[in-house]
Amino acid sequence: MRDLSRILLLTAGVLSGFLISGSRSEAQTPSDLDWLVPNESLKKPFAEQTPIIFVSRGQNRKEWDSLPKYWNEAKAEVVNPATGQKVTRTVIKIKLPLGLNLAPPVPAENPMTYARWELGKKLYFDAILCSDLTVSCATCHSPKNGYTDGLKVSTGIGGQKGGMSAPPVLNSAYNRQQFWDGRAASLEEQAQGPPQNPIEMFDGKGNAWNEVVKRVRAKPEYVKLFEKEFGHVPTRDSVAKAIATYERTVLVGNSLFDRAEATMRKRVEDEEGNKFEIQPKDFEAVLKAAVTAKDEHALKALSPAPEKLDIPETAKSLDRGRILYFGKARCATCHVGENLTDYAYHNLGVGVKDGKLPAGDLGRFGSLPTGHKDPTLFGAFKTPPLRGLLSTKPYMHDGSEDTLEKVVDFYDKGGNANEFLDPKMRDFEAEQKIIKSGAKPKEVTVWTRDGKPVVPLKLNLTVDEKKDLVLFLRALESDPVDATVADPKWFK
Secondary structure (H helix, E strand, O other), X not given: OHHHHHHHHHHHHHHOOEEEEOOEEEEOOOOOOOOOOOOHHHOOXXXXXXXXXXXXXOOOHHXXXXXXXXXXXXXXXXXXXXXXXXXXXXXXXEEOOOOOOOOOOOOOOOOXXXXXXXXXXXXXXXXXXXXXXXXXXXXXXXXXXXXXXXXXXXXOHHXXXXXXXXXXXXXXXXXXXXXXXXXXXXXXXXXXXXXXOOOOOOOOOOOHHHHHHHHHHOOHHHHHHHHHHHOOOOOHHXXXXXXXXXXXXXXXXXXXXXXXXXXXXXXXXXXXXXXXXXXXXXXXXXXXXXXXXXOHHHHHHXXXXXXXXXXXXXXXXXXXXXXXXXXXXXXXXXXXXXXXXXXXXXXXXXXXXXXXXXOOOOEHHHHOOOOOOOHHHOOEEEOOOOOOOHHHOOEOOOOOEOOHHHHHHHHHOOOOOOOOOOHHHEOHHHHHHHHHHXXXXXXXXXXXXXXXXXXXXXXXXXXXXXXXXXXXXXXXXXXXXXXXXXXXXXXX
C-alpha cells in the first residue's frame, strides 16, 4: 500500500506538470498552486449546497412567468447522488431578462452554486489579483459603466495604458470566445489573462499566478470559503472558476425592443394572425407602459427629456429605424440573434490610416495558433453584442467612436478601406466594374496585392434615416444589471 501511495503521488506530480498556458500545453514545474484534487470531507454537505439555476422564458415559460424577480430563492427536493437519499435544499433561480430565451452554457466541471458565485463576486471586486493591490476586475469592468470603464483605453498597474477599449462583461456568458480577438475559449480562461498581463495587473516579479494564489491563501476568509466549496485551499484553477461563475450572472435584457417583440407576439396570437412583425402600435404600447411604470432608464435612453416624448411619432420613428436595421442599413448582417451578435470576427477598417492597419493590429488572425492562421481574419475583431449599448460607450475595439451617431456615419461610408476589409463591407459590384474596365480610378486608394480594387460599400443613408436608426439603436438599451449582481456589497 505504501508503494502504491508513492506511485499515485508521483503520477499526480507528473500530471500537474502539464498545465494549460495560453493556447498550448506546456510542461511546467508541478505546483499545488495551479490545481488540487478536492478533499470531499472539507466541502459543505450535499444538503447544504445551493445550486444556481437559470430559468428562461423560451425554455420554461410557465415557471419564468411565476418568478417575481431576477434572483429568487426556493426549496427543492433532490436525490443525493452519493447516498440515494432525498434531501430538501435551497436553490437559487435566476429569471433571465426578457429577450434571452436560452440559458447561457455552463461547463460541467464548473457547476453554478451560490458559494462559488459568492467567491467569484468577492474576487471580482477585490484588487488582490493585482501585484500592487491597485487594480481589480471591476476597475476596468465596473457596474457603474455598463461593466466597462467608459474610457477609450483602460488604465492598468502603475498607470499604464492598454491598447484597446475594455469589452463589457454584459452577457459575456454567451460568447463563444472571449477578448476582442477571441484568444480565450471560455470565461474561465479569460479570467486568467489580466492577472498575468504586465500592463493590466502584473508587476513582472516572479510567477504572476503563483503570487496571486499566495496572496489569496494569506486571507483566512478566502481559505475557509474555498475549502467549503472546492474542498481545498485556493488555486489558480479554482480562482478562475469562481470569477467565471460570477460573470455568468452579469446578464441584461428587457429593452424596449424586447418588449415590443413580446407585445407583437401576444397581439398576433390574440388576433389569430400569422404575420409576426412589429408595427408602430407595438412600440406605442410599450412606450405608454414605460411611462405608466415611470421607467426612466428605458425612456431616457430615447430622450434626455422623456416627459416631452411624442409617443405616436416616437413609435413610428422606432419602427422606421427597425426596418433600416434589418434592411438598408445592414446592421443585422452581423448584429443578429437574441444577443445581437454573430459571435464572428470582421475587419471594418477601424483605426486604418492611408489604407494601412495600425502596426500589430492583427485581430483574430494574430490569436489563432500557428498552423491555423486564416488570412481572411487579418485585422478582424469580434462583433460586440448591442445590449446595454448606451452604457458601454465608447465604441469599437479601440474606443475610437464616442457616439452612436459617429458609429452610424462610420458604417454609412463603408468603414475604412484596407486590403483585408471584410467581404460584408465591400462593394463587389463596383469592384467588378473597375476590374472589367481596366481603369485605375483616383477615388480607389487601396488595391490588394494581386491588383484588385477595394471599394467600401456605402449605405447612402439620408439624414432622417440616420436619426431613425440611432433612435432604434437606443431602444436596444437594456435594463441595468440586477442589484444582487451589480452591488459589490450584496450577499445573501
